[in-house]
Amino acid sequence: MKFRIVKDKIAGSTMLVLTILSVLLAVLVGWGLYYKSLPLLEKNTLWDLLSSSAWKPSKGQFGFFAFIMGTLWVTAIAVLLALPLCLLSSIFISEYAHPRLRKIIVPVVDLLSGIPPVVFGVWGVLMVVPFIENYVAPHFVAYPMGYSVLAGGIVLGVMIFPLIIALFLEVFSAVPREMRDASLSVGATKWQTVKFVLLKKSLPGLVASVVLAVSRAFGETIAVLMVCGSVAIVPQSVFDSGYPLPALIANNYGEMLSAPEYESALLFAAFLLFAIIFLFNAVSRIVLGRIKKRIE
Amino acid sequence: MTIATPHISVQNLNLYYGDHHTLKNINIDIPDKKVTSFIGPSGCGKTTLLKTFNRLHDSSLEVRVEGKVLLDGENIYDKNAEVTSIRKKMGLLSQRPFPLPMSIYDNIAYGPRIHGEKDRHKLDEIVERYLKDVALWPEVKDRLKSPASRLSIGQQQRLCLARGLAVEPEIILGDEPTSALDPKSTQKIEELFLELKEKYTIVLVTHILRQARRVSDYVAFVYNGEIVEFGPTEELLLHPKEKLTQDYVKGFFS
Amino acid sequence: MKWKKIEEQFFKALMILSTVVIVASFFLIVGTIVSKGLPSLSWEMLSEIPTGDFYMGGEGGILNSIVGSLYIAAGSSLLALLISLPIVIYINVYLKKSSWMGNLTRLGYDVLFGMPSIVYGAFGFTLMIYLGMKASLLGGIIAVTLLIIPIMVRTMDEVVRSVPKELFEASYSLGATRYETAFVLLKQVAPGIFTAILLAFGRGIGDVASVMFTAGFSNDLPQSLQDPASTLPLAVFNQLSSPVEEVQARAYGAALILTIVVLLISISARMMSKRLSKNKI
Numbered sequence: 080m081k082f083r084i085v086k087d088k089i090a091g092s093t094m095l096v097l098t099i100l101s102v103l104l105a106v107l108v109g110w111g112l113y114y115k116s117l118p119l120l121e122k123n124t125l126w127d128l129l130s131s132s133a134w135k136p137s138k139g140q141f142g143f144f145a146f147i148m149g150t151l152w153v154t155a156i157a158v159l160l161a162l163p164l165c166l167l168s169s170i171f172i173s174e175y176a177h178p179r180l181r182k183i184i185v186p187v188v189d190l191l192s193g194i195p196p197v198v199f200g201v202w203g204v205l206m207v208v209p210f211i212e213n214y215v216a217p218h219f220v221a222y223p224m225g226y227s228v229l230a231g232g233i234v235l236g237v238m239i240f241p242l243i244i245a246l247f248l249e250v251f252s253a254v255p256r257e258m259r260d261a262s263l264s265v266g267a268t269k270w271q272t273v274k275f276v277l278l279k280k281s282l283p284g285l286v287a288s289v290v291l292a293v294s295r296a297f298g299e300t301i302a303v304l305m306v307c308g309s310v311a312i313v314p315q316s317v318f319d320s321g322y323p324l325p326a327l328i329a330n331n332y333g334e335m336l337s338a339p340e341y342e343s344a345l346l347f348a349a350f351l352l353f354a355i356i357f358l359f360n361a362v363s364r365i366v367l368g369r370i371k372k373r374i375e
Numbered sequence: 376m377t378i379a380t381p382h383i384s385v386q387n388l389n390l391y392y393g394d395h396h397t398l399k400n401i402n403i404d405i406p407d408k409k410v411t412s413f414i415g416p417s418g419c420g421k422t423t424l425l426k427t428f429n430r431l432h433d434s435s436l437e438v439r440v441e442g443k444v445l446l447d448g449e450n451i452y453d454k455n456a457e458v459t460s461i462r463k464k465m466g467l468l469s470q471r472p473f474p475l476p477m478s479i480y481d482n483i484a485y486g487p488r489i490h491g492e493k494d495r496h497k498l499d500e501i502v503e504r505y506l507k508d509v510a511l512w513p514e515v516k517d518r519l520k521s522p523a524s525r526l527s528i529g530q531q532q533r534l535c536l537a538r539g540l541a542v543e544p545e546i547i548l549g550d551e552p553t554s555a556l557d558p559k560s561t562q563k564i565e566e567l568f569l570e571l572k573e574k575y576t577i578v579l580v581t582h583i584l585r586q587a588r589r590v591s592d593y594v595a596f597v598y599n600g601e602i603v604e605f606g607p608t609e610e611l612l613l614h615p616k617e618k619l620t621q622d623y624v625k626g627f628f629s
Numbered sequence: 630m631k632w633k634k635i636e637e638q639f640f641k642a643l644m645i646l647s648t649v650v651i652v653a654s655f656f657l658i659v660g661t662i663v664s665k666g667l668p669s670l671s672w673e674m675l676s677e678i679p680t681g682d683f684y685m686g687g688e689g690g691i692l693n694s695i696v697g698s699l700y701i702a703a704g705s706s707l708l709a710l711l712i713s714l715p716i717v718i719y720i721n722v723y724l725k726k727s728s729w730m731g732n733l734t735r736l737g738y739d740v741l742f743g744m745p746s747i748v749y750g751a752f753g754f755t756l757m758i759y760l761g762m763k764a765s766l767l768g769g770i771i772a773v774t775l776l777i778i779p780i781m782v783r784t785m786d787e788v789v790r791s792v793p794k795e796l797f798e799a800s801y802s803l804g805a806t807r808y809e810t811a812f813v814l815l816k817q818v819a820p821g822i823f824t825a826i827l828l829a830f831g832r833g834i835g836d837v838a839s840v841m842f843t844a845g846f847s848n849d850l851p852q853s854l855q856d857p858a859s860t861l862p863l864a865v866f867n868q869l870s871s872p873v874e875e876v877q878a879r880a881y882g883a884a885l886i887l888t889i890v891v892l893l894i895s896i897s898a899r900m901m902s903k904r905l906s907k908n909k910i
Contacts, residue, residue: 083489083806086808087807087808091719091723091807093715094715094718095719097712097715098719098720098730098734101716101778101782102733102734102737102738104775105737105741108744108748108752111755111756112748112751112752112755115755165647167646167647167648168647168650168651171641171648172648175644176648184648186899188651188652188655189899190655190896191655193831193832194658194659194835195834195835195836195862195887195888195891196836196837196838196862197862197865197884198658198662198835198865198884198887198888199658200865200869201661201662201665201865201869201880201881201884202658202661202662204869205661205665206657206661237654237658269637270641271633271637294743295743298743298744298745298746300745301837301838301862301866305866325745325838329747329838329841332842333754333764333841333842346751346755349748349751349752352747353744353748356740356744356745357740357744360743361736361740364736364740368736429802431798431801431802433725434726434794436725436726436727436728459801459804459805459806462802462804463803463804466802466803467798467802469795469799471795473793473795473796475796475800475813475816475817476813476816476819477813485800486803489803489804489805490804538799538803539802539803542804
């Protein structure tokens with residue numbers, strides 16, 4: 080009889096320990112990466128690391144500016160592409176589409192989210208890169224090249240479609256039906272209702288969703304790496320190659336064990352990613368969580 | 376009103392839900408082997424009061440309970456009280472039936488099993504006996520292995536009653552147990568209560584005054600977190616002393 | 630008055646167009662992979678390990694990657710399940726509703742869920758060096774486990790949270806302990822747990838960045854946990870840019886198989902969760 084109670088308590092404490100340890104993992108990852116990047120941080124100031132674009136590992140020069148700009152270009156293009164499309168599309172799905180149509184669209188978007196990054200990369204190499212090289216870039220630049228931040232941005236944009244749509248749909252569903260009805264019943268059109276009620280009401284949620292999507296885009300590695308050219312320069316136009324931070328890690332980490340400083344630099348890049356994404360994620364999740372709670 | 380040998384005795388019970396003072400200084404003695412009903416408008420706190428009896432508020436963070444609930448003279452809110460053995464003494468019937476996700480047989484056998492009964496034959500006997508007690512046996516005896524969720528709602532509620540009885544409780548707590556049922560199933564449950572009060576103390580929450588009158592020996596009128604009036608059924612429903620009670624029952628029995 | 634209508638029509642057309650673009654992108658991607666991968670798919674591709682190398686090329690298929698992927702995805706799913714399940718039970722059964730610790734854990738997992746796999750890969754590899762491990766099947770399993778624990782915890786937590794509290798009360802009122810009640814709960818949400826496993830498996834089998842340092846790469850079948858292993862995504866990534874056609878073909882073949890596997894997993898996960906909502910009480 081008492082044995083049951085003891086079992087309950089033991090199981091409880093075991094699970095508690097496991098839960099605490101697992102959450103500490105987040106701290107451990109951050110601390111581990113920071114610890115490993117300390118050698119680099121001791122030699123250089125943070126500002127130098129972030130603002131210099133001199134990247135010569137053999138000479139001990141580690142300037143991340145080009146990589147940071149590469150990341151920003153690719154992310155910006157991806158978000159500029161995905162945001163309007165996803166916003167319009169999720170308004171359509173949530174407000175206009177017939178339920179039967181919705182039942183077809185939503186699963187397809189879901190399936191898109193399951194496709195592995197490397198497959199997106201293959202698609203980028205086979206379709207997006209040649210398309211830019213042959214049809215787009217020649218109109219703008221003298222030496223057209225497909226492997227560019229534009230290609231990276233497009234592939235990345237498609238990759239974050241499902242995430243943005245899922246988040247937007249959730250935010251829209253938090254707006255009560257009655258609020259829409261109230262607007263419609265005073266004679267507003269559906270679009271006016273969307274514009275003045277739905278979008279206004281869900282603005283904080285939409286912003287938080289975009290922040291979350293940006294942080295996802297920041298960290299995406301393989302697909303972008305495969306199409307953006309990996310040249311360590313600061314891109315001047317969308318047709319230039321770029322070299323985002325995650326790609327830098329993926330391309331070089333594992334082969335630099337003989338050079339501790341180089342390793343430190345790459346793990347500093349990983350730490351940068353970790354820190355930025357941690358911050359963005361935490362803030363947007365807290366905002367989204369508040370919104371979700373409101374409906375419950 | 377005083378009860379000679381109360382089965383449950385609530386003393387100076389206060390319950391706070393966050394900042395909201397939900398139950399205010401409740402004092403009531405629940406008589407042994409009788410049916411006692413809590414009536415009152417929805418949101419008055421009658422279900423909350425019922426759930427304090429087997430400490431189901433334990434898992435809510437916002438709820439704070441002060442005061443005593445004595446079960447056979449022992450305070451169930453005592454620090455050393457063992458909550459599982461308290462709950463074992465009380466069967467609960469909720470508003471909608473919630474069969475456990477297993478077969479009809481296992482639903483009944485679940486309680487006895489966790490309390491240590493392993494003998495297959497004994498379990499068979501227990502299942503048959505309590506299914507008979509709730510008059511479900513003839514309907515399900517050939518499909519004991521099928522999932523309980525396939526039963527009708529009325530059958531499910533009787534199954535839940537049998538499941539509660541199988542751990543041999545002393546008390547049955549019913550939280551508007553017929554509110555999701557059709558009239559025929561409701562009648563069956565009510566008839567069961569009248570039979571079961573020979574052996575069990577029954578506490579019911581109901582908003583149907585006619586039901587309170589049909590099945591209960593005592594009625595307490597709960598309003599705004601307080602017990603306004605408590606007394607024998609006929610007396611309270613037909614000749615209430617308090618103005619609030621009069622207003623509430625007026626119209627139902629005139 | 631008329632302007633209102635034009636505006637409505639205009640935006641509606643834009644919305645439909647956007648939706649078409651988004652839906653089409655899915656079919657475009659799958660179509661590209663199928664049209665490139667199908668010609669290179671053969672029995673040989675599925676049943677043989679590759680010979681030769683990146684520049685020289687050679688015969689053979691991608692059996693090493695198929696086997697490696699299955700080992701890594703299955704191993705890490707199992708490991709992640711063993712870790713995630715107690716956590717989900719703890720925050721839902723043992724902790725009170727909306728306790729600060731539960732909320733903090735959930736937030737922590739939200740954040741971990743958003744971490745890119747390259748971070749797990751880099752961290753995992755650093756950890757392996759620290760522990761003196763070499764790139765191996767085991768290393769890959771550990772890195773992928775780290776990656777998919779948040780997926781499992783979040784998916785299962787969502788399912789468990791949708792269980793009505795009355796089911797808990799039904800079990801408690803029979804005198805069951807929290808530990809015993811947890812098993813009732815698991816029975817109730819079994820399809821949801823299966824969905825979570827499928828989703829995690831799908832994510833695990835498709836990821837490159839977490840395994841590219843930790844699993845190593847090998848043309849041979851791994852014989853033990855210490856052997857380096859290839860995975861399907863690694864086969865795609867490492868062989869796509871080869872100048873040799875046969876090697877490239879292996880990349881396309883691997884991409885197609887990976888896509889098929891992942892789509893099958895996504896679809897069955899969807900069907901599973903549909904079944905779950907039907908069983909809801």
